Amino acid sequence: MGLDGSNLKKYKKVHTQRSKLLLLPIFLFLTFGIFPLNNLNAQEADDELATMRVVGSANKVSGEIIADRDDNRDINGNLTAGLRIVSDLTGLTFRSNNGISKIQQLPGYNLLYLSTNERVVQIFKEGFPPFQLVLNDEGINLAAGEVWEIQITGNQKSTTEPVQFTVTPENSRIIIDGEPSEIDGTVFNTELTTGKHFIQVRKDQYEFRDDSITVSADRVNSFQFSLNKINPVPVLISSEPEGASIYINDSPGSSGQTPQRILLYPGDLKVRLTLPGYSNVEDELVLTSENRELNYNLQKYVGYLTVNATPSTATVLVDDVPQSSTENIELVPGVHSLEVRSSGFDAVSRTFTVNLGDTLVENVSLGQITGNLFVIAQQENVEFTLRQNGNIVEEWVGPRTIRDLPVGNYSLTGDLQNFDQKTEQIEILRNDDKTINFDLNRVEGRGSLTINSLFEDAELELKGPGFSRTYTELPLQLPSIPFGQYEIKIEKDGFDDIEQRIQVNSLSQEVTFVDEYNPRSKGKAVWRSILPGAVFPGVGHGYLGKGRGFLYFLAGAGAIGYSVKSYLDYGSSYDKYQTALNEYNTAQQNFVELEAAYVQEYNNAQTALDGLKLGITAYLAVKGIEIFDLLLQPSNKKKFEQAKLEFNAQNSGISMKVNF
Structure with missing residues (x-):
């Protein structure tokens, strides 16, 4: 700060007085042997310039964001970040390398709108040297839409002086350095520290005034402000997506849904937008006659849940609602319930908390419910087949114990040559021991069997209950053989052997072998x-x-x-x-x-x-x-095709009808 003529005279006078004071300790020391160094140091310390400093550490403010609105963007069109500077000092001004998009002076703090790549903020106050606030050194990492807070103080010694404000119209509201006060009438008296102060004068349906004043100890501090009556202006409030409810200035009722054009008076304005599934937008701004369009980009108020369930066919319910997909389920942040269940398994229920933007993964393995199955038979070598829903679970011969068999409904079939096939429906319950005793009925009776073959010179071996013979000519007709299961083996030069089982259980039965022949290479x-x-x-x-x-x-x-x-x-x-x-x-x-x-x-x-x-x-x-x-x-393949043509011509209508 430069020195004008009057200040220069004061400086010389003070300097001359200080020089005389410095000679006094020397005189006292020479006369009495006393040198008051402590008083001298204290005097020098008192004369040092005041300084600003950071109090504590910076922190990110939770629950507060910069609204995604056009006038909250920097010169490059990017959404700004917020830096809240809390201070007991008044009259602070700010500057940054990339430029400050805007400043809001609110009670107890200043809110700076900064580009996210900003690194340094300069803070100025009369009577203090400029203060360089290096954001990285204070642990501040700016991100779009986020708000950080830091506290600044200083060691300035100042006096308070009486100040009088005269404001028209009456009953207006005055805001001094962010602290609001209501004026009863037109005169407002207070005391302020010497130095600069930021003044805001407000009254509904009147123009607003923002100004700065300087309080001095050398004069009477009296200030006057006059507000003019204004008219409301139409303001278009829109959002992406549309359909958000609009609330103006803490009004309990909605003013409509976006997009909506509303008549509003310029001045301080509070806008709140709500839309299910999206974060609420709360914005405080100074409405002017120029900014007649307010557009907000709503952020989805969701977290995500992925459920890895075993078995994979299990049903997943979140908040009692079945989910068609178990990946990236969108949920409102908060506490939710999860249930995973599947037939034959113990269900699992739990609660979980999902935060905004989180992707939570829940791994759930269901415990299978089982029982035990004991199978015995009165006959030896009974062939058993256990099925569930038509699918084979297991096959075995003779008695069997199956432990830890999943609960559910099953069918068990027992089969033995020369005995009737038997099937039972069984249900396996939790921790239950199920015993099944098979006693098959022997098949009695005799029937006829006719065996046709593509090749008449094939050799046939037939084995059955008490029966084993070999035949060298086909077709074969057996007019009377016992009911039961028979094994057929056909050999033909140049072809793979054919082995089949048939069940003779009717008076007349016929079987034909054509496509079963497989030519050798x-x-x-x-x-x-x-x-x-x-x-x-x-x-x-x-x-x-x-x-x-x-x-x-x-x-x-x-x-x-x-x-x-x-x-x-x-x-x-x-x-x-x-x-x-x-x-x-x-x-x-x-x-x-x-x-x-x-x-x-x-x-x-x-x-x-x-x-x-x-x-x-x-x-x-x-x-x-x-x-x-x-x-x-x-080629045997050619022999096969030729023989098949001749056989079909001679035996049209014959086809294999047999229970294998």
């Missing part, structure tokens, strides 16, 4: 014939027939047998040759006779070796002819 038959040792009857017989296949078997087996015999003879002759040669080399006489012996054995070994080669060559020739013969045969 020619390539597979050739490959198996190439394998070493594949000389047994039946390999490749699906194409060559058992007779021809057996001939190939005899030829191949004979060649292999001759090869084995020649190999054994070769080994024996070679051993004898070695013995005879050793005797010849160690002999002292009879050289001619011994030489003839080892030469003869050598020739025998060579003859056996030639026989081995001949046997192997004969085996390979037989296999080659067999494989060549296989390749010349028509």
Whole structure:
């Protein structure tokens, strides 16, 4: 702050007086040996400049937000953050690097609307050096819509002076540094500290005044304010989404729903918007004739719940309402009830608290309710099938104990050859021991059985109660056989064996085998014939027939047998040759006779070796002819299709009708 002429004279006078005062301690010290240093230090401290400082630590204000409204946005169009500066100092002014969008002076504090990337706020007051408030150093992290609070104080020493305000019209309201007072009449007397103060004068249906005053100890502090009558202006209040209820200036009744145009007087205005499922908006602003549109973006007042339930088919109820989806269930913040239940399981109920914006995950595993099942039968080897809802749960033979079987309704079927099938409905209850005793009824009686086959030369083996026979010609007609279960096995060269069970329990029964025949692959038959040792009857017989296949078997087996015999003879002759040669080399006489012996054995070994080669060559020739013969045969698949056409033409109307 600069010094004008009068201030400069005062400064010189004070400085001269201070210099004289500094000489006084020196004189006293020289005269009496006394130096009042403490008084000197106190005098210097008193003359130091006053300073501002932070009290305590900053904190984020819960339950207060910056309304998402157009005039609450910064120069870049982004929603601002709020910084509430609480102070016992008056006449504070503020500045920031990015610019302060607006300032609200409210009772006991100033609310600054700042860009979220703001880092430093400067605070000014007369008689104090500027104070740099570095937000990061105080732990303040600004976010759009959030409000932070910090307290500032100072060590300024000031005096209070009487102040008189004259305000027209009468009975107005005056707000001094954020503290409101009602004026009885037109004159308001009070006492204020020296320095600057912010004054707001309000009266309904009159223009408002915002001004600053300076209180001084050197003069009479009297101030006058006059308000002019004004007219209401139409204000459009809208929201996204629409349909929010509008409440103006603490009015108990709604003024309509957004969007709504309302006649309002410029001045202090309170707007509250409510919409189910969204956070309430409470906004205090100074309405001017320019800002005739107020638009608010409502924020969903919800938290989210995800329920992971076991079993996954369990029903999830939140606040007694079944949920079609168990992920990201939207809920109003607060305490809610959760119930998970499923048939055959113990239900789980609990309460939980969801906060605004939270995503809460609840993991719930239901305990299964079980009982025990004991099954016995009066007959041996009864085949049991346990079903639930038509699905097979378990199958077994003979008596069985099943523990921890889930509760519910089941059907148990017992089946035994030559006995009537029996099914019982059972219910398993919690911790219950259920005993089922099966006593099957033997089937008595005889009936006829006719078996038709695609191939008449197939071989049929039939086994039943006290019955086991083999048939080489089909169709087969058995005019009288006992009731009961029979096993059928059909063999046909070139086709997989067919194995089926049938239940004879009627006077006349007929069964036909057509599509059950599965042709064997020619390539597979050739490959198996190439394998070493594949000389047994039946390999490749699906194409060559058992007779021809057996001939190939005899030829191949004979060649292999001759090869084995020649190999054994070769080994024996070679051993004898070695013995005879050793005797010849160690002999002292009879050289001619011994030489003839080892030469003869050598020739025998060579003859056996030639026989081995001949046997192997004969085996390979037989296999080659067999494989060549296989390749010349028509495909079993073609045989099957041709036989099927002929069978259908000759036996139109015959189809398999049998209980397997």
